[in-house]
Amino acid sequence: MDHILYIQRGIGGEDGDTRIQKYIVPRGKYQNVLEALIHVYENEDSTLAFRMGCRYKTCGLCAMDINGTARMACLTKLSDEVILKPLRNLPVIRDLLINRRPFFQKLREYRIFIPHRDLCEPEQLQVPENYRQLAKCRECFCCVSDYDAYKFGKSDFESPYIFVKIAQAHYDPRNLIDRKEQAKKLGVEKYRQGAKIPCPFGVPIFETAIAPFLGM
Amino acid sequence: MALKERTHEQLVYDVVCVGAGGAGVTVAVWASNSGLSTALLSKEPAGYGNTRMSGGSIVFPGISEGDGKNTFYHDLMKGGEYINQEELVRIMASHGAEGILILEEFGHAFFRDDKGMITSDLLTKWGGHSCARTISSPGKMGSLIGQVLRGALARSEVDLFEDTVACRLLVKDNRIEGVVCLDLVSGKVFPIYAKAVILATGGLGWMYYPRTSNFRTVCGDGFALAFDAGCEMIDMEMVQFLPFSFTHPSFIQGIGVGDPMAAGPYGRLINKDGEVVLEKMNVLTRAQVAKVIALEIAKGKGTEHGGLILDLRGNLGKEDGMKAREPWVSMGLFDPVMEVHGIEAFRWEKPWDVAPTAHFMMGGVRVDGQGRSSVDGLFAVGEIRGGLHGANRLGSVALAEIFISGKSTADTLESYCKKCKLPEPEEDTFKKERDKVLSLFGRKGRIRPILLKKGIHDLMWETTGPVREKMKMEDGLAKVDKIESMLDDLNISPFKEYNLEVLDAIEAEFMVKTAKMITTSALVRKESRGAHTRLDFPDRDDQNWLGNIVLKQEGTQIRWHFLRKGN
Numbered sequence: 001m002d003h004i005l006y007i008q009r010g011i012g013g014e015d016g017d018t019r020i021q022k023y024i025v026p027r028g029k030y031q032n033v034l035e036a037l038i039h040v041y042e043n044e045d046s047t048l049a050f051r052m053g054c055r056y057k058t059c060g061l062c063a064m065d066i067n068g069t070a071r072m073a074c075l076t077k078l079s080d081e082v083i084l085k086p087l088r089n090l091p092v093i094r095d096l097l098i099n100r101r102p103f104f105q106k107l108r109e110y111r112i113f114i115p116h117r118d119l120c121e122p123e124q125l126q127v128p129e130n131y132r133q134l135a136k137c138r139e140c141f142c143c144v145s146d147y148d149a150y151k152f153g154k155s156d157f158e159s160p161y162i163f164v165k166i167a168q169a170h171y172d173p174r175n176l177i178d179r180k181e182q183a184k185k186l187g188v189e190k191y192r193q194g195a196k197i198p199c200p201f202g203v204p205i206f207e208t209a210i211a212p213f214l215g216m
Numbered sequence: 217m218a219l220k221e222r223t224h225e226q227l228v229y230d231v232v233c234v235g236a237g238g239a240g241v242t243v244a245v246w247a248s249n250s251g252l253s254t255a256l257l258s259k260e261p262a263g264y265g266n267t268r269m270s271g272g273s274i275v276f277p278g279i280s281e282g283d284g285k286n287t288f289y290h291d292l293m294k295g296g297e298y299i300n301q302e303e304l305v306r307i308m309a310s311h312g313a314e315g316i317l318i319l320e321e322f323g324h325a326f327f328r329d330d331k332g333m334i335t336s337d338l339l340t341k342w343g344g345h346s347c348a349r350t351i352s353s354p355g356k357m358g359s360l361i362g363q364v365l366r367g368a369l370a371r372s373e374v375d376l377f378e379d380t381v382a383c384r385l386l387v388k389d390n391r392i393e394g395v396v397c398l399d400l401v402s403g404k405v406f407p408i409y410a411k412a413v414i415l416a417t418g419g420l421g422w423m424y425y426p427r428t429s430n431f432r433t434v435c436g437d438g439f440a441l442a443f444d445a446g447c448e449m450i451d452m453e454m455v456q457f458l459p460f461s462f463t464h465p466s467f468i469q470g471i472g473v474g475d476p477m478a479a480g481p482y483g484r485l486i487n488k489d490g491e492v493v494l495e496k497m498n499v500l501t502r503a504q505v506a507k508v509i510a511l512e513i514a515k516g517k518g519t520e521h522g523g524l525i526l527d528l529r530g531n532l533g534k535e536d537g538m539k540a541r542e543p544w545v546s547m548g549l550f551d552p553v554m555e556v557h558g559i560e561a562f563r564w565e566k567p568w569d570v571a572p573t574a575h576f577m578m579g580g581v582r583v584d585g586q587g588r589s590s591v592d593g594l595f596a597v598g599e600i601r602g603g604l605h606g607a608n609r610l611g612s613v614a615l616a617e618i619f620i621s622g623k624s625t626a627d628t629l630e631s632y633c634k635k636c637k638l639p640e641p642e643e644d645t646f647k648k649e650r651d652k653v654l655s656l657f658g659r660k661g662r663i664r665p666i667l668l669k670k671g672i673h674d675l676m677w678e679t680t681g682p683v684r685e686k687m688k689m690e691d692g693l694a695k696v697d698k699i700e701s702m703l704d705d706l707n708i709s710p711f712k713e714y715n716l717e718v719l720d721a722i723e724a725e726f727m728v729k730t731a732k733m734i735t736t737s738a739l740v741r742k743e744s745r746g747a748h749t750r751l752d753f754p755d756r757d758d759q760n761w762l763g764n765i766v767l768k769q770e771g772t773q774i775r776w777h778f779l780r781k782g783n
Binding site: 011029030031032034036041042046047048049051052053054055056057058059060061074093094097099100101103104107108111112113117119120121122123124125126131132135137138139145168172174183200 | 226260261262264268269316317320323325326328331332333334353357358359360362363366367368369370371376378379401431432460465467468473551552664665666667670702709713714716717720774
């Protein structure tokens with residue numbers, strides 16, 4: 001039996017218009033979902049829009065909703081039937097492509113960076129363990145997609161991804177901004193219920209990016 | 217200054233940079249910080265490309281005992297087999313230690329010891345380097361570097377245009393005027409006019425897909441843009457093949473495993489008949505090892521997976537052997553070995569197949585020490601520059617190059633922009649280029665553009681892979697011409713929002729031009745040197761070929777001339 005891919009096509013959202021399109025991918029040739037998508041694109045339908053970059057585990061761009069869970073297409077084994085939709089809770093351009101442009105604006109707005117310094121030699125620097133854990137983040141947005149309490153453009157608090165970024169800044173020894181205060185302003189309190197926030201790259205999001213800001 | 221609502225009508229900047237990897241972000245941020253209005257274009261979001269996939273290791277010269285300016289200079293020249301551009305090498309040898317400072321100022325963190333310092337104990341000695349001069353990051357840190365670059369951009373006043381393709385450079389009387397841009401999200405084509413345009417588009421590994429370690433977007437755009445603008449291109453035959461990449465399964469074919477240093481002092485390469493083909497690889501350059509593997513495979517002695525066996529067991533239980541293994545494990549570069557070939561392979565207890573993969577482009581735009589090309593106002597930074605590495609690049613120098621070249625060009629831009637006037641936008645020229653791009657939407661030909669790209673991918677390995685010969689190259693040129701003619705017969709869907717077929721068509725045209733440049737240059741050089749290996753001219757010939765092949769566009773032709781060393 002060949003593999004069947006059910007892929008959401010079109011533009012979603014309230015005014016959106018989507019349909020599910022079915023594609024067949026030959027059995028025995030491919031290992032993961034990304035390969036199957038590339039096969040569809042090259043051989044069947046290059047109107048299909050999706051992102052990819054590094055092909056394996058590094059860049060985070062091929063994240064999508066696979067059979068109901070946000071995962072990396074390059075890391076997900078190709079099963080008999082696969083349902084592919086764009087990441088949830090995020091603005092969709094079309095098909096499997098989400099719009100990443102608003103996230104640069106947020107980096108600026110929330111000043112997710114460290115201050116200017118004049119360097120003539122490397123600084124004395126020791127990064128804490130939490131920094132190392134948070135450094136595993138690939139900005140794939142799976143944590144946003146599977147956290148259904150949050151909706152981009154609608155929620156009055158920020159997404160798990162933003163708290164990861166704020167925590168990265170917080171644990172950077174060179175940071176000068178009160179990130180605890182910032183996290184409070186951006187609604188970290190809404191996460192107190194302690195729902196698990198998944199991460200395909202193993203970032204312990206609740207423990208390192210939420211709990212410390214809740215004084216837990 | 218907040219980002220203004222852009223209407224795409226009259227965008228004029230001091231500086232516009234094409235490409236937002238390490239080099240592009242560096243030049244844009246530094247130019248903006250010096251007071252220049254700066255725009256930065258990126259096909260994907262900013263901070264991706266090959267920088268996002270890098271292993272995060274960079275040279276930090278001058279720290280180890282015996283490592284001075286001259287030592288580094290000589291290592292670079294020797295690695296490049298003496299056809300490097302000396303001015304670029306001098307600058308790298310003098311300023312090489314600044315790369316780490318630029319990136320850490322942006323927000324990255326390289327390894328430290330317990331006291332928080334970088335000492336010579338933390339440095340490793342990579343293939344071709346005569347001493348330990350490379351510092352790594354904790355973990356495979358390309359992703360973190362990419363995020364640090366985004367942070368540096370956010371901290372600056374650069375106007376960022378993501379999901380935006382540079383389709384063509386606008387040039388008049390050998391002077392740059394601006395860039396024709398396609399906004400992928402909306403399908404709109406708009407001009408950006410500028411006093412200075414910087415190319416920071418990286419390499420071209422994806423042309424060799426799947427036998428590449430590169431990111432999908434890195435398919436050689438900048439080389440074609442520069443060539444069409446009238447730039448002199450140099451060393452276009454010098455494509456670096458990283459010797460160790462996965463041969464199988466298909467999803468990971470071409471993904472890089474490491475530099476020859478990763479083989480340790482006791483690693484061996486074995487052919488299908490069990491014969492040891494190469495040992496003591498850890499001190500050899502990438503070109504030397506890739507050449508051996510490619511020649512052995514060309515002889516028919518490769519494994520069923522199209523590679524050689526990399527046997528690292530000799531390192532186990534030996535102190536120097538295990539010391540060589542350590543940085544590669546901590547950088548995370550061996551993780552895929554575990555997932556693909558199992559835990560024993562990961563522990564070096566079981567050998568696995570490796571083959572060369574297209575990794576880096578030594579050649580590119582011919583520039584001076586400040587990144588100036590032969591077109592007035594057009595600069596190049598990072599991998600798109602040609603000449604620093606000559607015929608072969610040493611590991612961990614590429615990361616230094618992107619930051620140092622980015623800053624050095626930015627330093628020049630302030631005075632350059634002060635001296636020149638803003639260009640007078642030439643509506644008609646832009647409109648002609650705009651209409652060409654818009655005419656791609658809804659083309660009613662017969663061939664989907666992705667198939668043309670696949671055609672190029674398929675022929676690149678055979679034509680200009682790690683082993684080359686005259687007939688295959690001439691045949692390759694004929695095939696590229698045929699693919700080029702098919703660009704007139706494209707079938708492309710009409711819709712505006714993120715039309716990947718339009719992007720494929722644009723990239724296919726760039727790839728055709730770049731493939732011709734690589735092949736033409738490779739045909740001209742009738743010797744083997746560094747990464748360029750010819751079966752029909754297997755030896756190095758300093759008498760005739762100690763120098764560089766320079767290409768320039770003349771009408772529809774590629775004209776070449778040879779720049780002999782010492783002239």
